[in-house]
Amino acid sequence: MVKLPNISQIPISRLIIHALLILAILVVSFPLIYTFIVSTQSLPQATRLPPNLVPGSSMIENYGKAWAQANLGRIMLNSGVMSLGVTIGKITVASFTAFSIVYFNPPGAGFIFFMTLLTLMMPIPVRLMPTYQVISSFGWVDTYFAITLPYFVSATGTFLLRQFFKTVPQDLVDAARVDGANPLRFFVQILLPLSRTNIAALFVILFIWTWNQYLWPLIITSSEAMRVIQLGIGFMIPKGGTGLPPWNTIMAAVVIAVLPPLLILLIMQKEFVKGLIEPEK
């Protein structure tokens, strides 16, 4: 075995790398650390010049105010329902499709796959008005259906799972058949557990993606009771107007809004990175 990292045998260059990385982390993290600090300050502290980096003592007050004023309880619930619904829906539908394509390979499987890839060319702005009309014709405007069902397709998910299913050894399928397992049992009890790393990576990507949706919920929901968190934050920002906006309360709401996706990312980071690479052959 060759001793590998030759560059880090030189202490100086290793030090430089550490210094560069620490600097990068400080720059990358600063906006959020500062956001958190502002969320603990009183309004005069938050808007004092020069800006100060000392946490204030108004944390509980600010978070309470943000929670009550922006109706965050309801809004976070809506975002939670939407994100979990869409993530689970996308993964379920995509795994069904990948299962069908790989294990049954029916006539037209190529067409199904082609249609799926085609959706990549049709982000919401390409079909903004008509999708609204479709939802409206179902009578679903301003409902949970409107902010979940239209999302129930994932080209990435279908592609990733199809690639993975192809690597599952044929022996396993044969063994399951000999044991008298039907296709559904094979799918639920063997295939899905084997795919858990990929599914975990998909879960992280799709949950964060859905939690952060803005344009579609803006168009398709109208009542405050159906508002999702991104819109809630967007509406807190003053447009032009005069007077001093409550930045400390806004930043408290921002911290609350960031927590769920951030926790999921931090907890599942290893699976996230591992599941990104497509399995070889």
Add this chain to the structure above:
Amino acid sequence: MINFDKVQKWFGSFDSSLLAYLFALPQLAVISIFFIYPTALSLRSSLFRSVPFRGLVEFIGIRNFIDLLTSSSYHQSLMVSAIFALSVTIIGVGVSLVLATLTDRIAKFAGFYRAALIWPYAISPTIAGVVWGFLFHPTYGVVSYYSPIRIDWLSNGWQALFLLVVAATWRQLGYNIAFYVAGLQSIPQSLEEAAVVDGANGWQRFWRITFPMLTPITFFLLTMNFIYASFRTFGMVHALTGGGPAGFTNILIYKVYTNGFIDLKLGYSAAQSVMLLVFVAGISWFQFRYTERRVAYR
């Protein structure tokens, strides 16, 4: 718990290709109802003159497209979108490649550094916009306070665009770094060892091995970042600049939205949707062609 034996009986009455279509049905239904059909409607609406509150009133062929392509506000929107998306893509992918490679060259704390660099990925484009908007706030912002030039993105168009580039790039760094880290981990150890044996220094190792091996991921990320900057940054524009000042942040998706849902010009907005479809198709085609030719291995 599902009773699989009951299901077995039920499924037994289907032949296997029927079963296959049954599994593919949910996806096909969603694609047809919420993707293909609305896109077809966009294509149709783009050929009609529309009147607010009365809908499509008259078939006018490609008039909407002629109006669009000769409108100076569309030219500006195209220009601004190109500057925005290209800046976000090139800066974001470049910086991420450097940072991911650096974490790959050290043994200690590499995991911690990666986690600390990946986490902004959890933040939405909207919130990234709000946070950076506050840092650059003309009166209270830290950046504005210490900046040598006067910051006023509420009236200075270039500064507003710059602010959006910074926020959008920052938000996407975590995504890019995660993919590069995954890619770096999949480079065979033996290749690097061989290079070390041959006496390659760190710099040579990067350009001769790491960079070429990462080419497919780089192309993937260039495309994904371009699409991200073009289509997923609506929230930061809507919450922060509203397309202004003077149209400097009026990127294509924001214009589709305002022309369609605020001005209620259905046909005109649909024509812009169709133009976006052409762009995405072009990007996809480019990626398909170009990645096949430039990929360094396989």
